[in-house]
Each structure stands twice: as C-alpha cells, then as structure tokens.
Amino acid sequence: MIDAPAIDDRVINDRKARACAWFRTLRDQICAEFEAIERDAPTDLYPGEPGTFEFTDWERKVENGGGGTGGMLRGRFFEKCGVHISVVQGEFTPEMAAKTPGADKDPRFWAAGVSLIAHMRNPRVPAVHMNTRYIVTTQDWFGGGGDLTPTLTEQRTQDNPDAIAFHAGMRAPCDAHPVADYDRYKDWCDEYFHLHHRDEPRGTGGIFYDRHNSGSFEEDFAFTQDVGRAFLSTYSAIARGRMAEPWTDAEREEQLILRGRYVEFNLLWDRGTTFGLKTGGNVATILSSMPPVVKWP
Template structure:
C-alpha cells in the first residue's frame, strides 16, 4: 500500500512533468507550422487551442487541439489528472483495487496527422495510475499512409524503432524487445490480417519496484 503522502507527491510530480511535456510538444509542432516551406505548404501558421475540462466524477485536465494548419492537418495533445472509484467489474482486474477501489490517474495523449501523405500519423500516450499500488503505462506507434512505408524495414520505421530502443536501453535492455512485441500484438487487425502501422512500443502495469526508475523511463 502506498502512503497517501507519498502518493500525493508522486501524482504532483507526474502531472507537472506531463504538463511540461505537453508544453514542449505544443511548442515544437507550432514551430513546424512556422518553418514549413511556403511553396509546399501555403497559408498562415496555426496555433494550438487549449481548453480546460472538468470530470464530473473527479479531476479534469486540458485538451489541446490544432486544426487546419498548413503543415499539420489535425492534432490533439491532452493532459489529465483524474480520481474516482472503479466499478466492481473494473476493480477486479486492477492491481490493488480489490481491497480499495479508489484510484488516481494522470497522463498525456497525443495523435498527429500531417498534411503530407509522406509523413506517418503518430500516436503516443503515457500515464501513471495508482490504487493501493501504482504503475506506469503507455507507448507510441506510427501509421504510414503510403504502402511503401508500411513495413518495419522502411527507413522511417528503422529510425523510429532505433530511437525507442535507445530510450529503453538506457534503463533495461530487456524492455524494448518485450514492449515491441506487445505493441505488434496489440495493434494487429485480425479482420484485415495486418498490423495497423509499423509498430512501436506498448507497456502497461509497469512497476519494476523502483518508482524513480520507472518515472525516469516514462
């Protein structure tokens, strides 16, 4: 069981980091709007619209949208810190919730679609969730538009996976191959008999026993 004071500190630190990450992402993508060559992407740069929201059951967050940009077709980047009580059905499948169904969760999610079909769509989310125990989860993946890009042997896929592997290897070399397989399995489309994109990493209920280490990894 996590001491309530420790849990509050962890929630505060995680939310602050997700806020800061959102700010970095927003600034970077707004700069892409500014820097896009005018001959290829005419028009005026568009900025994010940030809109706070409140969750009726407890907590809230800030939604971030960029729509109709000259380089970015549409993009969402959202952060949240919510709390509440799991239903009995959900509590039965959540570590630590069988004894106390209360929870807190904070995280960030991102989806970005560029105007150029040569740039894959990107998805990313990561979160810290706590009941009587706590864990991190999340991941990132790419979905190309062009058929010639829809392979993990394509140049963009190789670059993307190399970056994810390097990030994982800083903490544990065993994590990348494990998380990559999870992503490949999670985003496989059985009805089409093909993966959704070129994969990435996916992890959940990640608790190595060292919260500081897991936070640094996330």
Template sequence: MSETLTLPPEILERRARAQAWFESLQQRICAELERLEDEAPEELYPEPASRFDFRPWTRETGVGGGTGAFFAGRLFEKAGIHTSAATARFSPEMAKTMPGADKDPTYVSASISLIVHPRSPRVPTVHMNTRFLSTAESWFGGGADLTPMLDEQRSQEADDARLFHAAMQAACDPFDPEWYGKYKAWCDEYFFLPHRNEPRGIGGIFYDRHNSGDFEKDFAFTRAVGEAFLEVYPKIVRHRMSEPWTDADRAEQLVRRGRYVEFNLLYDRGTMFGLKAGGNITTILSSMPPLVAWPV
C-alpha cells in the same frame, strides 16, 4: 460532482510529480509542432500557420480534469495533445480488472496522450501516450507508435521505421536491455487489426502495468519515452514535409486512416478506459482523423 477521497500522501506526491511532468511535456511538444507548422514550405502548404487551442476541462465525477490542446493547421491537418489527472473511484465492473482495486476502488491517475494526423501523405501519423495510475498498487503505462500512410513506407526497414525504432530502443536500453524487445513485441501484438489480419502501422513500443518495484526508475523510463518521441518525430516530419504528393497518395492516405478509426473504436484500451472512467469525450475522440475514406 466533486468528491472528497482520502489517499496516502506518498501516492498523491507521486501523482503530482507525474502530472507536472506530463503537463510540461505537453507544452514542449505543442511548441515544437508549432515550429514545424511555421517551417512548412508555402508551395505545398499555402494556408496561414495555425496555433494550438488550449481548453481546460473539469471531471464531472471524482476530482480532477485536464487540458486539451487542439490543432488544425496547414502541415498538421489535425492534432491533439492532452493531459489529465484524476482522483476518483472505479465502477464495480472496472475495479474487477484493475490490480489493487478489488477491495478499494479509489485511484489516482495522471497522463498525456497525443495523436498527430499530418496533411501530407508522405508524413506518418503518430501516437504517443504515457500515464501513471495507482490503486493499492501503482504502475506506469504507455508507449509510442508510428503509422506511415503509404505502402512504400510501411516496411520495418524503411527509413522512418528504423529511425523511430532506434529512438524507442535508446529510451529503453539504459534501464533494461530486455525492455525494448519485450515492449516492441507487445506493441506489434497490440496495434493489430484481427478483422483485417494486418498491423495498424510499423509499431514502436507499448507497455502497461509497468512496475519494476522502483518508482524512480520507472518514472525516469516513462520520461525517457516522452523525450525520445520529442526528439525523433520532428526529425521524421522535417525529412518528409517538403516531399510533393499526388492525388493517388492522398486517396491512399484516407483509406489508411480508416484503419486507424477501426482500431481506435474497436480495440483501443485508452479509448475504452477514458469513456468508462468519465473522461472528457472531446479529447478522447480527438484521435479520429478529420477526413477518412472507406472505398466501395
């Protein structure tokens, strides 16, 4: 059911700008992944190339919705690049945890969130999301992290890790030379599975409730994170997608995907927020890999 919610025009204008950016980034990322799908060598990926399936959706509470872009292809076994925007109210339980929502639980938000699960065990899984949220206070959040599937690629000194971290640092440094170190450490702490005492992947950056006091600076930083992802991940895919793999590599990949499922269902804030805030269940849970194994 839609509602009429009144918010300051400045906040609505900022949300509109963020929403427009996230939606344009979604289109560019989808186009690039489709190009990679076309480029994949047929000897390793003999199936026909696929295209994204765009599915608009509308919120059942508050005002808003988004577009889910779903993919199941030969190079990318499963991918989802989703945008959303909302004007709504937090539940009393959630309002207690959100800055500025204790007196008025009304909020606006806009976001992009993506997950890519390649078919090849040689190509790392990747996750990225950025978002804008405003109650009586406003902030940005998000980041990007890389998860190689094979143990030989899971070192911080491996080629893919160094390339990915260099891109994230290049996004941070023009705004504040301390942000990369701060947000890298936060990513390492956040994407960790305490029940297994191991990291999910090789990290990247993670930031939340980011508000320097300068909206334009923070919005530009969030755009830079999106641009960095769009530049670096296709480079990694092109470098790895022609490498052959073995049945043992595939088995190792499916076990490592199990760790991904464990994190997303047990610890991921975005999953919990989306489900509690009335988001689209199909897009929220599309982060789950299509095939996974927990060996006995």
C-alpha cells in the same frame, strides 16, 4: 509488475505531483516543437497561415472527479493534432475493478497522463501516436509508449527508413534503463496495435508498456520521462525530413483510405478509448484521435 506494500500517503502524493508536473512539461515541449514545425513547413506545399494550439479545460461530470486540458492544432502541415493532459479520479465499475491491479480490494483510482495523436496533411509524413500515464489504485504503475502509422502502403514496412528511425528512437530509452525491456515492449506494441478483424497491423509499431512497476519508482519515472523525450526528438526529425516532399492526388486518396484503419482500431480495440469513456472522461478529447477526413470506399 510486482506486488508492492501499501505506500504512505505523503509519498504517493509526492509521486502524483511530480508525475503531473512532468506530463505538463512534456505537453508544453511537444506543442512548442510542433508549432515550430508548422511554421517551418514550406509555403509552396502548405499555403496559408501556420496553425497554433488552442487549449480547452474540461472537468469530469462527477464531484471531485478531476479533469484536464485538451490542446488542438488544426494547421497547414498538421491537418489535425491533439496533445492532451488529464488528472482524473473516481471509482472503477465492478467490471473494470476486477481487471485492474489493486482495484479488487478498493475500486478507487487516480490517473494522470499525456496523450498525443497527429494526422498530417502530407500523406508522405506518417501519422503518429504517443501517450504516457501514471495510475494509482492500492498499487501504482506507469504505462505508455509510442507508435508510427504510415498512411502509404509503400511505407508500411519494417525496413522503411522512418520505421527504422522510429524504432531506434524508442529503443534508446529502453536500453538506457535496466528496468525496461525493448524487445518485450516492441512485441507488446505489435500485439496491442493489431486490427484483429482484418488480421493486419495498424502501422509499423514502436513500443507499448503497461502496469510497469519494477519496485523502484525513481527508475520507472526516469524511464517514462525518457520515453517522452525520445519520442519528441525522433518524430520531429521524421516530420522535418519528410515535410518538403510533394505528394500526388493518388497518394492523398490512399492516405484517406488507410486512415480508416486507425478509426477501426480506436473504436473497436483500443483500451485507452474504453477506459476514458467508461470513467467519465471528456468525449471531445477521447475522440479527438479520429482523423479529420477519412474514406471507406
């Protein structure tokens, strides 16, 4: 991230509006495709009526603090899936301001983004997470990425076909934009999504980037948009490719145990969870990333 001069209010307001519009568009595209997958899942493996997203608006409990819309799908293929958008503003606490670019001079912030977590009923279909965001203090930047979290030990290797396909999908937008660095973002993802108390990765990785400001808003925005598009096409293909595979009771049991790793990471190490809770975000959407059923034997 580079230190940038102050931005004219008209320019920054235009950037905010464009970012918000894109996050909403991406949310709509993801929800439409996930509902199509839900409908297309074979009925012999996934009986019952296909689920659809239910949307709930929320507001921060501070004046002019913004809010968002939570989207939840509880279906026959997607056991629990949340796709949320938010636009919030306020002031960082002194502790957070000291750690955030530009906030040491002025604690006010504005942030918008889209976030997703999908936990699948079929343990042979990996869970997945994605988010992209745009943040403004006295500086502005993008962040986000996506990572794959298989819930069977046999699939939690870098040479697994799903891991290979997901990394290829995440590499594509990086290679298409000179402002991005796939190798750095891959390593950053591995470093970030690591359970330090167990010294093990959360899943098979993907990309992670933060405080991304190359000096060109247009290039950075285009890259972030392509990350969203690449995620949707890549994960959709993985889910559709696995949806017809039957599973055993033993695989379901293993899935429930490995889901516990996801809970541990989000509650102990995830900065996004901390950011949301410490800035007065909606607890229901922040914690919607928790798996619907999990075991710690």
